[in-house]
Amino acid sequence: MKRRERTRQLIELGGLVAKADLIELTGDDRAVILGLLVEAGAKLRGEEREQQLLLWRRRGKRAFEDNAA
Numbered sequence: 001m002k003r004r005e006r007t008r009q010l011i012e013l014g015g016l017v018a019k020a021d022l023i024e025l026t027g028d029d030r031a032v033i034l035g036l037l038v039e040a041g042a043k044l045r046g047e048e049r050e051q052q053l054l055l056w057r058r059r060g061k062r063a064f065e066d067n068a069a
């Protein structure tokens with residue numbers, strides 16, 4: 001059961017990468033995509049973590065709403 005849940009989580013996260021157009025925008029360069037994610041992780045370890053989360057959460061919600069419309 002845990003394996004199935006993990007597989008579902010990974011598929012959903014991959015879907016978010018696609019929804020953000022990162023595959024097209026990077027030419028499917030996985031090193032670039034990983035670099036973006038590593039950079040995001042670094043920002044979340046910084047002093048302005050809460051501000052960054054708030055900003056990204058707002059953008060993410062807007063993106064979900066735009067795709068639904």
